[in-house]
Amino acid sequence: MSDSLVAPSPVSPAQPAPRAPTDWKTDAMQTRIRKRYAAERRFRLLGLGAVTISVAFLAFLLITMVGNGARGFTQTEVRLPIDFPSAGIVVDAGALHGDGVRAALATVDLEGVTAKAATAAFGKQGPTMLSDGAWLSVRDAIEDDPSILTRKAEVAVPVSTKIDLVAKGNGDDAEARAAHDQLARAGRLSTDFNVNFLTASDSTDPMRVGIWGALKGSLITMLVTLLLAFPIGVLAAVYLEEYAPRNRWTDLIEVSINNLAAVPSIIFGLLGLAVFLNFMHLPRSAAIVGGLTLALMTMPVIVIAGRNAIKSVPPSIRDAAYGVGASPVQVVFHHVLPLALPGILTGTIIGMARALGETAPLLMIGMRAFIATPPSGITDPATVLPVQIFLWSDEVSRGFVEKTSAAIIVLLVFLLTMNGLAIYLRNKFERRW
Incomplete structure (x- = not known):
């Protein structure tokens, strides 16, 4: 039989080639990619949020410590007038030279002298306006300049803790506020850097403590x-x-x-x-x-x-x-x-x-x-x-x-x-x- 008599076979319509499982253009792959990118964005936002919260807590801690601690480096003092010749301080003049000053002052009631001077200057409430260790400042002033024992002098001594807190805007005691206002009107208060905090040691008086x-x-x-x-x-x-x-x-x-x-x-x-x-x-x-x-x-x-x-x-x-x-x-x-x-x-x-x-x-x-x-x-x-x-x-x-x-x-x-x-x-x- 000749080839011309053979019936032609029917032509099948063209079929699309099968797609590979990793084809990026399929709908399933595009859905997976969108989910993956969304998960990455969520993870990035969670990490950023964690870092932000940590930095916020750290900043809050540092701001709180610096805000409270900055006041710890300052101290409120009052200029206390003391009439040393009339205070009855008896000290050997030869002991006021060299290293014997502190030993000579050990027998002097400087605490009583300071209290009497505060009473004379500020009234009966005067001693309560001063720190418990105010007499130590008087002792230090005499050691620095023993000649003040022969004249009247003003010695800067720390005020009480309550008045110090009022001066720094952190006190609410009415009596301390009244005392602070009295000293401020007299022009005797000053708040300066507390050198004693960096040079002294521990103390029972918060106005005298050091680090x-x-x-x-x-x-x-x-x-x-x-x-x-x-x-x-x-x-x-x-x-x-x-x-x-x-x-x-x-x-x-x-x-x-x-x-x-x-x-x-x-x-x-x-x-x-x-x-x-x-x-x-x-x-x-x-x-x-x-x-x-x-x-x-x-x-x-x-x-x-x-x-x-x-x-x-x-x-x-x-x-x-x-x-x-x-x-x-x-x-x-x-x-x-x-x-x-x-x-x-x-x-x-x-x-x-x-x-x-x-x-x-x-x-x-x-x-x-x-x-x-x-x-x-x-x-x-x-x-x-x-x-x-x-x-x-x-x-x-x-x-x-x-x-x-x-x-x-x-x-x-x-x-x-x-x-x-x-x-x-x-x-x-x-x-x-």
Whole structure:
């Protein structure tokens, strides 16, 4: 049969080619893309909201502390006229030269002299207008210029806490407001920067308290902590990472160090109480005991950070050092450790910042004593800024409220200064290598 007699087959209509499952133009894929973009926008908005709320709380905290603490750096004083010749102060003239002034004034009733002068100047309510420690300002004025004992003079003394609060717009006592108005009309009130707050120590009078004793105690305690925790922590990290054999005991030590880094700080306070005070009989409330206790708490953080920093050094550094004939000790201390030092310093910063803000372990070892004299050594009685803030926050007098906020500002400045110095050192070593 010829081809011309064969019936042509029917032509089927053209069928669209099947789409791939990942075709971006399909309706299902477009719906999925829109949902994914919407989820990403929601996640971005949630993150932005979380950051905004955190910044708002931080700003509120800083504004509140600065607003309350700024008043703690100022003090209201009254110029008190005192007629020293008629006050009956009998002091050997030879003792008013050199270092014997304070010893000579120790037998003088300066508190009574100050009260009589206030009564003569402001009436029967005069002594109540002054701070309990106003006579100390009179003593300081005599020490600065003993010649005022031969004449009448005006001495600037702090007013009472209630009048000070009224002068700063934070008091509501009617009697104190009347006394404040009386002194203001007489033109004897002045509010100046409170230098005594930065140079004095603790006191029962909120108008005489100072932060220097606690600040010096913090400096000495942090120095003891750093001198103990940093070298021991770094050497422990080097040994565990470079020299320790991999066995069951090493694993046990590593697990113990990781667990110690998460132990509550008050446990270290109990350990310091049991070992350093009850067993070793070190002096209670001394900076050396606080430094030892905080070193135990800080050391695990430094060890963990040091091991991670050493582990992050590329193996090629070690191989190159071995290739040029360096010994294992030279490889570690001349090449690996300098490269790991920025990371080690980061861990040290974190550990020291945590130690600086601790209160619970120091309370356990007795560093909550009333310290009226700044410590001069590691064995002298001392306290630290966080404990001083805790003690002032528990006081009944309202005058300690603004002093507590001012002390918090000092603590934050101290912390930022310490961290800034550590970050500078870290960046310096990082640029070198």
